Amino acid sequence: MRFRPYPGTRKDLDLLTAIAPVFRIDLLRSEAKLIGTGFWVTDVGHLVTAWHVVEENIDADGVDRGPIFAIQTFADRSIAVRNFRKSDKHPKFDLALSETVTAPPCVHRPTTPIAMTLDKFTVGDQVFSFAVLAHDQASDNEALNGHTAYSFTGELSIAQLEGFILVAFDVRLSVGHVSTIFETMRDTVMLPFPCIQTNVPIYGGNSGGPLFDIRGRICAVHCTSFGGNDIAFHVPIEAVLELRTGAEPLGLKDRLRKNVSLIELAVDRKVVFDPPILDYDKLARSILCWLYYALKCLARRELPSRTIQFATAFPRERDQ
Numbered sequence: 001m002r003f004r005p006y007p008g009t010r011k012d013l014d015l016l017t018a019i020a021p022v023f024r025i026d027l028l029r030s031e032a033k034l035i036g037t038g039f040w041v042t043d044v045g046h047l048v049t050a051w052h053v054v055e056e057n058i059d060a061d062g063v064d065r066g067p068i069f070a071i072q073t074f075a076d077r078s079i080a081v082r083n084f085r086k087s088d089k090h091p092k093f094d095l096a097l098s099e100t101v102t103a104p105p106c107v108h109r110p111t112t113p114i115a116m117t118l119d120k121f122t123v124g125d126q127v128f129s130f131a132v133l134a135h136d137q138a139s140d141n142e143a144l145n146g147h148t149a150y151s152f153t154g155e156l157s158i159a160q161l162e163g164f165i166l167v168a169f170d171v172r173l174s175v176g177h178v179s180t181i182f183e184t185m186r187d188t189v190m191l192p193f194p195c196i197q198t199n200v201p202i203y204g205g206n207s208g209g210p211l212f213d214i215r216g217r218i219c220a221v222h223c224t225s226f227g228g229n230d231i232a233f234h235v236p237i238e239a240v241l242e243l244r245t246g247a248e249p250l251g252l253k254d255r256l257r258k259n260v261s262l263i264e265l266a267v268d269r270k271v272v273f274d275p276p277i278l279d280y281d282k283l284a285r286s287i288l289c290w291l292y293y294a295l296k297c298l299a300r301r302e303l304p305s306r307t308i309q310f311a312t313a314f315p316r317e318r319d320q
Contacts, residue, residue, distance in 0.1 A: 015216060016150060017073050018114035019209060020082075021132045021169050022053055025067040025156075032156060032167050034134040037209030038070060038098070039218060040111040041240075041262065041271045044249055045072075045082055045100040047111075048221065048240055049208030054087050054096050070100055071152070071167065072111060079154050079167075080106040088244045088259075093235055094223060095208075097243035097262065114210070115274035116237045117217040118309050121178050121196055126214045128175040129222070131202045135168035149173045176200035176230075196220060199230035215302070217274050241266070267311045275305040286310075 022036040036053030040046065047070055057066020063086050072080045082100040089096055102108045130149060149171045155164035180197040200211065202222050211220040211234045220234035241263040250260070250270055266277040276293050278286035294304040 014075055014112075015114060015212065016130060016171055017075060017112040018218070019130055019132065019171065020047055020049075020070040020072060020111075021205075022049060022068060022070050022208070023167065024057075025069070025165065027067070030165055032165050034132065034137075034169060034205040035068070036205060036207045037132045037222070039208075039210040040072075040113045041097070041116070042113055042250065042265075043110040045102075045111050046245055046249075046271075047082075047098045047100055048243065049096055049098060050221070050223070051089050051094045051096040053208050054084065054098060055089075057084065058087055069103065070098075071169075072102075072109070073152065074109065077150060077152065079152055080109065081156060082111075086246070090239070090243055092242075093239045095221065095235065095239060095243060097240070097245050099245060099249060113272055115217045115272045116240070117213060117215075117219050117274050117305075118236075118238055118277070119213070119217075119219070119275075119305050119307050121181055121219070121236070123178055123181060125178045126175070127178060127198055127200060127211055127219065128173065129200050129202055129206075129209065129211050131172045131174050131206050132209065133170045133172055133203055134205060135170060137170075137203065137205070174201045179230075194236070195223065196234050196236065198232050198234060200232050201230075202232050215274075263311055273309075275307060275309065277309050277311050279311045 018039050020038045020040060021034055022038055023032040024035045025032055036049055038047040038049030041048055054068065057068050068084055070082045070084065072082050081103040083103045085099040085101050087096045087098040151170045153166070153168045156167050157164055176199040178196055178198050182197070183194050198211070202209070206222045207224070209222045210218040211222060213219040218237055220236050221239065223233045223235055242261055244259040244261050247258060247260045250265070262271055263277065265271045266273050267279045276289050278290060290308070297304040
């Protein structure tokens with residue numbers, strides 16, 4: 001499905017391929033259970049999700065050894081399994097950045113990142129989400145009615161089990177608007193960062209998934225909701241900037257540090273932000289980058305964002 005929810009949204013932007021449901025394998029019951037959602041931020045399989053989705057599967061060294069996997073979807077609506085390899089925990093938020101690899105016998109195919117944005121919210125802004133539901137999960141208590149955009153079904157072969165495990169889920173389009181903006185701390189458990197409240201219906205298993213703005217950019221990350229009704233909370237995308245990953249999988253072997261942050265990868269154009277994040281240290285290059293971005297917007301008949309973000313305005317990578 002090619003989704004164009006409102007006038008001005010980019011043409012032929014396939015948002016579903018950016019979303020990655022996360023499942024845990026229950027060997028005793030021989031089933032795969034939906035436990036969360038994430039979204040791709042690089043084309044080599046880096047996934048942003050909620051920390052509590054992956055926490056139980058990670059050893060002290062950060063290596064994922066639990067029975068979890070992410071689903072990669074493609075434009076033809078086929079699916080592939082990707083195993084978690086290593087995850088980084090955000091120092092403050094309920095967020096994680098995980099490296100994933102294609103599970104054999106699947107052939108590696110690039111993941112599909114969608115542009116993120118640091119543009120600020122205002123109350124009343126229209127937003128939407130593709131909520132992931134397990135195949136038997138009810139959605140009949142929505143305050144705002146959505147509709148199922150697509151259903152996915154596959155079978156997973158597990159070495160410890162005979163036969164196959166069914167993997168099935170629906171992706172449900174949910175539309176709403178920003179209802180409240182919390183500029184200061186709302187609580188100390190899940191949302192210690194300024195967060196936003198919307199009436200977009202999301203469900204259990206959507207933690208870590210993306211919220212989109214009217215232009216099809218990822219603007220926030222799902223944190224918690226109340227069962228599909230009109231109260232849901234999201235962390236603005238600015239929160240992901242401190243997440244780190246290994247430099248080598250991204251072809252950055254010449255880096256002095258072993259790990260790099262998403263803010264550094266944004267400056268290097270390894271992850272996509274719209275508008276682009278600029279760098280005071282390379283001002284001429286930043287000006288050219290901004291002009292190129294503005295020309296692309298005008299070619300799409302869209303107004304460029306009036307927000308200009310420099311990397312020096314955000315925290316740098318945490319100490320090793």
